[in-house]
Amino acid sequence: xxxxxxxxxxxxxxxxxxxxxxxxxxxxxDMTKAxxxxxxxLTIENDxxxxxxxxxxxxxxNVSFISTDALKLNALVKRxxxxxxxxxxxxxxxxxxxxxxxxxxxxxxxxxxxxxxLKLIMVTSVKCDFxxxxxxxxxxxxxxxxxxxxxxxxxVVAAGRKKYYKTEIRLLVYDNLIVGKVPEVYLNGxxxxxxxxx
Numbered sequence: 001x002x003x004x005x006x007x008x009x010x011x012x013x014x015x016x017x018x019x020x021x022x023x024x025x026x027x028x029x030d031m032t033k034a035x036x037x038x039x040x041x042l043t044i045e046n047d048x049x050x051x052x053x054x055x056x057x058x059x060x061x062n063v064s065f066i067s068t069d070a071l072k073l074n075a076l077v078k079r080x081x082x083x084x085x086x087x088x089x090x091x092x093x094x095x096x097x098x099x100x101x102x103x104x105x106x107x108x109x110x111x112x113x114x115x116x117x118l119k120l121i122m123v124t125s126v127k128c129d130f131x132x133x134x135x136x137x138x139x140x141x142x143x144x145x146x147x148x149x150x151x152x153x154x155x156v157v158a159a160g161r162k163k164y165y166k167t168e169i170r171l172l173v174y175d176n177l178i179v180g181k182v183p184e185v186y187l188n189g190x191x192x193x194x195x196x197x198x
């Protein structure tokens with residue numbers, strides 16, 4: 001009797017691990033598609049995100065001023081967060097296709113059998129933001145990149161267990177090589193991330 005209970009419990013917990021892993025993989029693939037699709041639509045609408053960054057030089061050719069259009073970026077971030085969560089709901093709605101073999105608790109059989117759809121993912125919010133990155137690219141040359149990032153707030157639920165899952169997806173939207181000395185102070189205005197809730 002003890003052996004039977006042990007085997008059942010072991011399979012139960014192993015199955016939940018397998019289901020959570022499948023849920024995480026499925027979510028990351030679907031959320032990445034949703035995010036890139038939203039970003040693609042918005043960059044087309046905004047003419048390739050032109051005029052996001054303004055670089056001014058002095059008479060000597062050195063960079064005297066770098067700024068971002070905070071108003072435009074904040075509006076873009078807000079729409080991107082909303083569009084990403086909207087796309088995700090259309091793509092997946094939190095469901096994951098799981099082979100019947102996953103319920104055995106044995107990884108060897110986890111990919112076998114007919115697939116059933118399970119609601120494993122709970123997305124509570126999606127936060128989008130911009131990240132500036134300056135790196136040296138040689139003598140008096142600086143690479144300036146601007147990324148859009150998204151960080152969804154997600155729980156994967158399976159077999160009575162709930163696991164918080166965090167991932168960051170990043171997309172390059174601006175890449176520029178600045179020739180000349182770059183000032184220590186970089187003006188980025190007031191750029192606030194935006195969180196869209198379900």
